[in-house]
Amino acid sequence: MSAAAVRVVLVDDDPLVRTGLRLVLGGSPRVEIVGEAGDGAEGLDVVGRTHPDVVLMDIRMPRVDGLAATEQLLGRPDPPRVVVLTTFDADEYVVRALASGASGFLLKDTAPAMIVEAIERVAAGEPMLSPSVTAQLIRRVVDASDSATGAGRARAAAARLARLSEREREVAIAVGQGRSNADIARELFMSIATVKAHVSHILVKTGTANRVQIAICVHEAGLA
Structure with missing residues (x-):
């Protein structure tokens, strides 16, 4: 694994989604999956132990949802960048997460190469929302x-x-x-x-x- 690889934690309550993302990202030498979680509460713990660069965060999850988990993560010292995972780009939770400090969002059906590129851009502090989507949100x-x-x-x-x-x-x-x-x-x-x-x-x-x-x-x- 490259020393420059972006360290990523996956937080999603659907095991199939996590498996798909792991397979997609595991094929890139530029990304390293350092942890997974099935809800926001577990995600907070995993992030605390692994210190990733980027967290891919589902929004709708049991116990602690992605919005609450994002707000808690971004309140920590030296927090990771958070990218919201969603099915719909107009989801009200996505809007709230972005307003709270999430770095952007990815649709769950985004092409694998674009997911890797988005993670790298966010880790580097670049925007990952198109101007039209940014304006809409x-x-x-x-x-x-x-x-x-x-x-x-x-x-x-x-x-x-x-x-x-x-x-x-x-x-x-x-x-x-x-x-x-x-x-x-x-x-x-x-x-x-x-x-x-x-x-x-x-x-x-x-x-x-x-x-x-x-x-x-x-x-x-x-x-x-």
Whole structure:
């Protein structure tokens, strides 16, 4: 197994799904399955013992569901990146998980090569939602608030973005539009390494956990 392989834990209450994912991912030298769990409670324990880079998390599970498990994982120091497994891209649980800090989602019928690519991208801090899907999900998060709450969230989002430099603000808006690091580098005439550095600064200054939350912040501020 390559030393650079992404360490992954599978959390799904369907043994057949876990077996399928294990077979798909086990054939890639770039991914190492370090643990499995049948529900969120077991998943929290497995993650605590194995310290993976990425967790593939089913949402609808007994005992502790994927949403609660995701929120608990992301509240830990140095948490893994969480990718939600789902059957429907418009699942309300998926929207809530993304708003809570999950790095993206995978449909369970995603092609094997795309699953491996998505895991690698998420481990590297890249977005794994297409711009159209990002926009759809973020609209649902933003529109879920009533007008008073929405106005308050817009003011709070604008205040968080006001902490950014002009260049960081440009990068944040591009993230809100669903752009990849490569796209942002090309459009703003900077290196990918510089884009990554800006994204890291944006995360710290805005108090966001990942690119999806940056995008939500940008949309709530009315900038994308």
